[in-house]
Amino acid sequence: xxxxxxxxxxxxxxxxxxxxxxxxxxxxxxxxxxxxxxxxxxxxxxxxxxxxxxxxxxxxxxxxxxxxxxxxxxxxxxxxxxxxxxxxxxxxxxxxxxxxxxxxxxxxxxxxxxxxxxxxxxxxxxxxxxxxxxxxxxxxxxxxxxxxxxxxxxxxxxxxxxxxxxxxxxxxxxxxxxxxxxxxxxxxxxxxxxxxxxxxxxxxxxxxxxxxxxxxxxxxxxxxxxxxxxxxxxxxxxxxxxxxxxxxxxxxxxxxxxxxxxxxxxxxxxxxxxxxxxxxxxxxxxxxxxxxxxxxxxxxxxxxxxxxxxxxxxxxxxxxxxxxxxxxxxxxxxxxxxxxxxxxxxx
Amino acid sequence: xxxxxxxxxxxxxxxxxxxxxxxxxxxxxxxxxxxxxxxxxxxxxxxxxxxxxxxxxxxxxxxxxxxxxxxxxxxxxxxxxxxxxxxxxxxxxxxxxxxxxxxxxxxxxxxxxxxxxxxxxxxxxxxxxxxxxxxxxxxxxxxxxxxxxxxxxxxxxxxxxxxxxxxxxxxxxxxxxxxxxxxxxxxxxxxxxxxxxxxxxxxxxxxxxxxxxxxxxxxxxxxxxxxxxxxxxxxxxxxxxxxxxxxxxxxxxxxxxxxxxxxxxxxxxxxxxxxxxxxxxxxxxxxxxxxxxxxxxxxxxxxxxxxxxxxxxxxxxxxxxxxxxxxxxxxxxxxxxxxxxxxxxxxxxxxxxxxxxxxxxxxxxxxxxxxxxxxxxxxxxxxxxxxxxxxxxxxxxxxxxxxxxxxxxxxxxxxxxxxxxxxxxxx
Numbered sequence: 001x002x003x004x005x006x007x008x009x010x011x012x013x014x015x016x017x018x019x020x021x022x023x024x025x026x027x028x029x030x031x032x033x034x035x036x037x038x039x040x041x042x043x044x045x046x047x048x049x050x051x052x053x054x055x056x057x058x059x060x061x062x063x064x065x066x067x068x069x070x071x072x073x074x075x076x077x078x079x080x081x082x083x084x085x086x087x088x089x090x091x092x093x094x095x096x097x098x099x100x101x102x103x104x105x106x107x108x109x110x111x112x113x114x115x116x117x118x119x120x121x122x123x124x125x126x127x128x129x130x131x132x133x134x135x136x137x138x139x140x141x142x143x144x145x146x147x148x149x150x151x152x153x154x155x156x157x158x159x160x161x162x163x164x165x166x167x168x169x170x171x172x173x174x175x176x177x178x179x180x181x182x183x184x185x186x187x188x189x190x191x192x193x194x195x196x197x198x199x200x201x202x203x204x205x206x207x208x209x210x211x212x213x214x215x216x217x218x219x220x221x222x223x224x225x226x227x228x229x230x231x232x233x234x235x236x237x238x239x240x241x242x243x244x245x246x247x248x249x250x251x252x253x254x255x256x257x258x259x260x261x262x263x264x265x266x267x268x269x270x271x272x273x274x275x276x277x278x279x280x281x282x283x284x285x286x287x288x289x290x291x292x293x294x295x296x297x298x299x300x301x302x303x304x305x306x307x308x309x310x311x312x313x314x315x316x317x318x319x320x321x322x323x324x325x326x327x328x329x330x331x332x333x334x335x336x337x338x339x340x341x342x343x344x345x346x347x
Numbered sequence: 348x349x350x351x352x353x354x355x356x357x358x359x360x361x362x363x364x365x366x367x368x369x370x371x372x373x374x375x376x377x378x379x380x381x382x383x384x385x386x387x388x389x390x391x392x393x394x395x396x397x398x399x400x401x402x403x404x405x406x407x408x409x410x411x412x413x414x415x416x417x418x419x420x421x422x423x424x425x426x427x428x429x430x431x432x433x434x435x436x437x438x439x440x441x442x443x444x445x446x447x448x449x450x451x452x453x454x455x456x457x458x459x460x461x462x463x464x465x466x467x468x469x470x471x472x473x474x475x476x477x478x479x480x481x482x483x484x485x486x487x488x489x490x491x492x493x494x495x496x497x498x499x500x501x502x503x504x505x506x507x508x509x510x511x512x513x514x515x516x517x518x519x520x521x522x523x524x525x526x527x528x529x530x531x532x533x534x535x536x537x538x539x540x541x542x543x544x545x546x547x548x549x550x551x552x553x554x555x556x557x558x559x560x561x562x563x564x565x566x567x568x569x570x571x572x573x574x575x576x577x578x579x580x581x582x583x584x585x586x587x588x589x590x591x592x593x594x595x596x597x598x599x600x601x602x603x604x605x606x607x608x609x610x611x612x613x614x615x616x617x618x619x620x621x622x623x624x625x626x627x628x629x630x631x632x633x634x635x636x637x638x639x640x641x642x643x644x645x646x647x648x649x650x651x652x653x654x655x656x657x658x659x660x661x662x663x664x665x666x667x668x669x670x671x672x673x674x675x676x677x678x679x680x681x682x683x684x685x686x687x688x689x690x691x692x693x694x695x696x697x698x699x700x701x702x703x704x705x706x707x708x709x710x711x712x713x714x715x716x717x718x719x720x721x722x723x724x725x726x727x728x729x730x731x732x733x734x735x736x737x738x739x740x741x742x743x744x745x746x747x748x749x750x751x752x753x754x755x756x757x758x759x760x761x762x763x764x765x766x767x768x769x770x771x772x773x774x
Contacts, residue, residue, distance in 0.1 A: 087605045
């Protein structure tokens with residue numbers, strides 16, 4: 001497959017602050033490519049440079065064979081952008097919004113009407129197309145937001161966190177639309193999110209971005225396989241070198257590292273992680289969620305998390321060491337990110 | 348570019364408060380202001396008469412106390428309901444015409460009646476004479492009353508003088524013909540008297556002229572009425588206030604994120620900015636048409652004078668086009684400077700009101716002192732208002748407003764270039 005996008009050493013600086021630091025990657029024609037990272041990682045800045053909204057401080061990209069710096073107009077005709085915010089005119093109808101966004105790409109007359117009707121159908125809003133979008137629900141606005149990026153039939157669509165603040169039904173509709181566009185129209189898509197399950201579901205490959213840099217780039221399967229059997233994060237009453245060595249020697253454990261305690265956030269993050277990932281988050285004791293852990297927190301990488309949990313808890317019982325919290329991260333992009341950065345995606 | 352303009356016009360058409368601010372509010376403002384100004388001019392300290400006082404009419408008598416001049420003054424005093432006095436300094440020395448006009452320029456009096464030298468001799472010789480009322484009064488009804496009073500006395504004097512003249516001719520005929528039959532005197536006298544009476548109606552011996560001073564360089568008489576001053580002045584004020592529409596539209600685009608979409612589209616940055624100022628330009632044109640039409644047709648229905656568009660409508664159109672460009676470019680400048688909604692709606696609005704005041708939108712600068720007029724020239728408002736006054740109140744034409752048009756276009760160019768230079772596309 002030829003590459004529709006080749007980013008080469010993109011850098012964006014604001015004064016001394018480096019928002020994007022030497023990012024390079026390629027996206028194949030017809031691929032759904034994920035950019036996964038926490039808020040502030042540099043995903044939106046990267047997209048903004050690739051779509052011509054921001055000028056790179058250094059580096060460039062070729063999109064559809066055109067250079068971003070020297071042929072920006074050609075590049076912009078290939079791109080479609082769906083920004084993270086609802087970038088629409090609220091007092092105009094969905095149809096008027098889409099007609100406008102079609103016109104600025106040079107569509108007119110019958111072509112414009114047909115394209116607008118088509119994208120309204122894609123996002124299932126034909127029936128209410130003539131109502132001002134300020135009367136729409138949040139999910140419907142999101143769908144118009146996506147349609148506005150599609151109306152000129154881009155070859156490469158940038159979807160920047162398209163499901164933020166969306167109800168589950170609209171979220172599923174967005175997923176279906178993305179898959180349909182890719183499958184039926186062979187549209188290449190760059191999908192940014194800090195929801196790992198969205199990237200896992202939609203993308204064939206992903207780059208994990210943190211602090212303006214790509215820290216891993218591979219197929220989803222290979223990224224997850226890097227981790228092996230999952231991660232357990234455990235708050236302990238105490239910890240010494242002997243305990244650390246003993247836990248590392250347990251058969252189901254591959255590595256144990258000390259995580260800097262983050263008292264106020266630990267329990268809250270566990271609850272939030274559980275809510276989003278659907279994984280079990282086991283509290284060691286009943287205690288207020290804003291209570292501080294009594295001791296250090298360790299990250300235990302495992303060959304198989306269930307076995308490792310039994311072995312670690314057994315060892316701690318033998319040593320009469322209590323634990324203040326346990327979080328189990330089954331192998332997924334969330335645990336990969338934790339493994340790579342020591343941070344959670346939504347911290 | 349045009350698609351941006353069309354979209355912005357669609358949004359504006361749905362923005363009721365913006366439409367009220369652009370079209371309805373100026374009309375309300377004009378009507379209220381003219382109403383208040385009318386009341387104030389009849390009662391304020393700067394006026395020369397209260398509601399129950401007689402209107403003051405200082406007189407400069409260059410006739411040297413001739414009997415005709417004295418009769419004119421007495422006649423106005425007795426019949427005109429005016430407070431007529433010889434205009435003199437505190438020591439009682441009568442002012443010269445130049446001194447009196449200087450006092451008028453200094454707004455110490457609202458008007459001065461000048462009786463020319465040789466007034467009595469001219470009338471006695473049957474030669475026409477002209478008296479002049481120099482006035483700066485903004486109250487058209489008061490000015491009209493003064494003029495009518497002076498004209499009434501002057502007409503009586505003309506008639507009297509011309510009838511006396513006809514009798515003198517009859518007497519001369521008698522003296523020239525000793526055989527003149529007195530029985531036929533009445534037959535001769537009646538047609539002579541009738542002819543003199545008709546002549547005094549059509550071509551009175553004493554003519555009254557009112558002049559308005561005097562623009563800064565001002566030698567041309569100015570036709571001033573509240574409507575002729577108020578409508579263009581407030582039109583300029585509210586036109587420039589619509590510069591905020593452009594600024595707010597750009598701010599909203601940035602806030603909503605649609606500006607990112609525009610930047611990601613194949614539109615260039617310059618066409619994007621031009622597209623943003625076109626709607627403002629169109630709104631200005633519509634505002635002028637609406638406000639001037641209201642001045643012509645609506646204000647008379649409210650008992651006010653009708654607005655007259657002057658003698659050169661193409662020049663008026665040219666001036667309005669320059670004004671529209673200037674206003675729209677100012678919107679880009681405001682958008683490039685203001686970073687918050689409060690800065691657009693508050694600080695920029697306040698600045699525009701101050702500029703409007705300095706530029707003479709509220710009070711014409713030719714009625715104020717020279718330093719105010721000089722300060723006013725740094726504002727685009729001044730040039731717009733001056734251009735309107737030249738066309739609408741002074742009856743001037745295209746050649747006379749080219750300086751206003753040129754300065755407005757220069758302002759537009761500077762506003763747009765500085766605005767585009769300062770514009771932060773990625774903020």
